[in-house]
Amino acid sequence: MTEFEKIQKLDSEYVCHSYGRFPVAIEKGKNALCRDFDGKKYVDFTSGIGVNSLGFCDGGWVSAVTEQLSKLQHISNLYYTEPCVKLAKLLCEKTGLKRAFFANGGAEANEGAIKAARKYSFDKYGRGRSKIITLENSFHGRTVTTLSATGQDVFHNYYFPFTEGFEFVPAGDLEAVKAASDGACALMIELIQGEGGVVAVDREYVKNAEKFCKENDILLIIDEVQTGIGRTGTLFCFEQYGIEPDIVTAAKGIGGGLPLAAVLFGDKTKDVFGPGDHATTFGGNPVACAGAVYILERMDSEFLEDVKKKGEYIRERVGKMPRVKGTSGLGMMIGIELEDGIKSGDVVRKGLETGVLLLTAKAKVRLLPPLSINAEEIDEGLEALYRALEKVGETGN
Secondary structure (H helix, E strand, C coil): CCHHHHHHHHHHHHCCCCCCCCCCCEEEEEECEEEECCCCEEEECCHHHHCCCCCECCHHHHHHHHHHHCCCCCCCCCCCCHHHHHHHHHHHHHHCCCEEEEECCHHHHHHHHHHHHHHHHHHHHCCCCCEEEEEECCCCCCCHHHHHHCECHHHCCCCCCCCCCEEEECCCCHHHHHHHCCCEEEEEECCEECCCCCEECCHHHHHHHHHHHHHCCCEEEEEECCCCCCCCCCCCCHHHHCCCCCEEEECHHHCECECCEEEEECCCCCCCCCCCCCCCCCCCCHHHHHHHHHHHHHCCHHHHHHHHHHHHHHHHHHHCCCCEEEEEEECCEEEEEECCCCCHHHHHHHHHHHCEECEEECCEEEECCCCCCCHHHHHHHHHHHHHHHHHHHHHCC
């Protein structure tokens, strides 16, 4: 029995079967390259679904995490820690937002944003103004409440009763937002709907929605769980939309591979939570925060401009590949629209054969390469993607 077969057997026996895993076990990696237990090499165009912002085992990140781990791994939020406050300061200085609450993952961050919006409205207006408007085709997490906020019917099953107080409107339809605004305390938007197919929301619509929200004291929540921390070529995607959100959520790439998320608050919301209003045991963990401080310090203007250039290069190359109708997204968050009859899941499986790790986003193939990927790794991955697209077209599966 091979090492992979042993791992697969143990997984089948002891791990909950809630994931449709591909038949690969990754042993080790460096930057955008990794190897399985048979020694086969892959170019990682997934970053662990946008998490490994600096790729596998970046030396500086490893040093920052290891140094902190040798001093203090956890102490609880009843006490101050230096990495936590340093990270909060960096996030606020780089975004113009005022305060940060740290959590462990994207769904938890979005839960915090929802709670903050409802408490803001309750404190100011009392009961009866608690509705959160979200967009059709959105995805905000897998807890019962964030599933309730997710505007895709496929997720609204099994776990009844879902949390009440959410209304879905079509993306781009400002009149629908206005019609749903009675009793609303917040509008919650992904600027690029990642799980929904790497679909960017119209910029003029977002600006007009922001104006309407400000005029009616409806909070604007921007879910940047996938788009944040440099993914689109700016630290946060909302910068490219020219808006000032009241609450922003971040996760995935902020921890660089360790569980970490943030809820960032603007002027209107910075004082909503007081002691005891919201908490989490592991949020602001000093080891995860130390790694995040290193990541944010790396993301200067030169680094982010390089993300834009690499994303443009990848989209240009991919647009000329077989079976491709077009591309979508910003920076290094890229969706690939396929020709009719070509299934995204089949391209991902062929990519495993040719040596590239890919993702799906509904009917599209999704690319989320490490932001630190170098030119040689990009070209190697694109060659493997090209061969995968050729293969799926030849075989039809």
